[in-house]
Every structure is written in C-alpha cells, then in structure tokens.
Amino acid sequence: MKKSVVKALIRKDWMLHHRTFVWFGLMGLLSVTVFSVESIKAFYLALSLLLTMVILIGALLVFSSVVNERKEQTLPFVMSLPVTIRDYTVAKMVFNLGAYLTAWLILMLSTLLVFYTYDHLTNGLIPIAVIVLLQLLLSFLLVFGVALVSGSEKITIIVITLTNVSASLFMFWAGSFDGIYPYLGGEVAVWNSTSLGFILTELLLAVLIVTVTFYLQLHKKDIL
Numbered sequence: 001m002k003k004s005v006v007k008a009l010i011r012k013d014w015m016l017h018h019r020t021f022v023w024f025g026l027m028g029l030l031s032v033t034v035f036s037v038e039s040i041k042a043f044y045l046a047l048s049l050l051l052t053m054v055i056l057i058g059a060l061l062v063f064s065s066v067v068n069e070r071k072e073q074t075l076p077f078v079m080s081l082p083v084t085i086r087d088y089t090v091a092k093m094v095f096n097l098g099a100y101l102t103a104w105l106i107l108m109l110s111t112l113l114v115f116y117t118y119d120h121l122t123n124g125l126i127p128i129a130v131i132v133l134l135q136l137l138l139s140f141l142l143v144f145g146v147a148l149v150s151g152s153e154k155i156t157i158i159v160i161t162l163t164n165v166s167a168s169l170f171m172f173w174a175g176s177f178d179g180i181y182p183y184l185g186g187e188v189a190v191w192n193s194t195s196l197g198f199i200l201t202e203l204l205l206a207v208l209i210v211t212v213t214f215y216l217q218l219h220k221k222d223i224l
Helices: 004-035 040-071 074-080 085-117 123-150 153-175 193-218
Strands: none
Touching: 004 040, 040 074, 040 085, 040 123, 040 153, 085 123, 085 193, 123 153, 123 193
C-alpha cells in the first residue's frame, strides 16, 4: 500500500465533497439548538431534525464518494492510475469513516451538552440518546459497507430505506426496556447493565461491520 496514493485519494474526496458535508453538519448543529426551547413540540422537532441530519450526512457521504463515483464512471479512471484495490479501499474507509465520525461525535457531544445545560431536559434521556445515536452510526457503517462492496445503487437505496425506517422503531423498542424506560424522566443519567449492554453490543457490531467490509472489499475479484 502506497501512503502517498492513499493520502491523494482522501484529499481528492475531501476537496470534492467538503462544502456540502460542512453545510449539513452546521444544519445538524442548528437542529441541536432547538432542544434549548422549553416546549414539548420543540423537543420532538429537534429530535426529528437531529435524526434526519445524522442520516442525511451519512447518505451524502456514501452517494457522493462511493455510489456516484461508480455511476459517473470515475472509478475506472481512478483504477487506471497506479492505485491498488487496497489503496482505494483504505482511502474510502478513512475518508468516509473519518468524516462521518467527526460529524457524529460533534453532534452527539453537542446534544449531551444541551441536555446537561438546560433544566427542562432531564439527564435521564442521555443514555437512550447515546444508544440511538450509536444505532445511527451502525446504520451508516452498514450502508457504507453495502455500497462499497456491492457497487449497486439500487441495493444501497434499499438498505438506506430499511435502516431509516428502523431508526424510529429501534428508538421506541430500546426505550421500552425495564432498565431504561423508568429512568427517562429522571434527573440523573442511569448507566445500568441494560444501557451499557446496548452500548457494548453496538460498539462490537460496529467493529464487526468495518472488519467484514474491509475483508470482503479486498477479496473482490473485480472492483469495477
């Protein structure tokens, strides 16, 4: 693997997509500020906007840097250069995972800060917020992995649709557990075996998805 080639590919993706990425990231931060308004309607509006922005940022990255590169026939040109499958795979994974994780962490930390700062937002919501945001991270990793390995726009759209639908269902399902639901309105964030079990499982799944994606991509017979 040539580090200079990988860096050049990452720089190329950043130069092409950073403005739109930053714009959606700022919109995500704006959605977080709506939590500061003391109103049940504002809370649900902020929640909907935050989930939407986190999902859109992931979809934007996947389509602009992976799906469209194949659709617009940019990939054959890139692979005609002295670029190996490993170089390409590492560059795509570093750019997409790095960009998404940066935005995801900023939005998550901003959300937690708002929850800690404003009295009308109970700290009991913090564990479920972390669990749901981790689920959105898993959804992105799955969509990215499918797009990179399959190279199919149709399959990627199907997976995005399914993960988007599952986001709300997962939120209500996770919030219904006995170790989470009774503490949602509490003044203290309760990190018990249920919430920590969710988080640990999600982190392990994240590592598994990334590992499987990297393995399958490297063992493809034809990247085009």
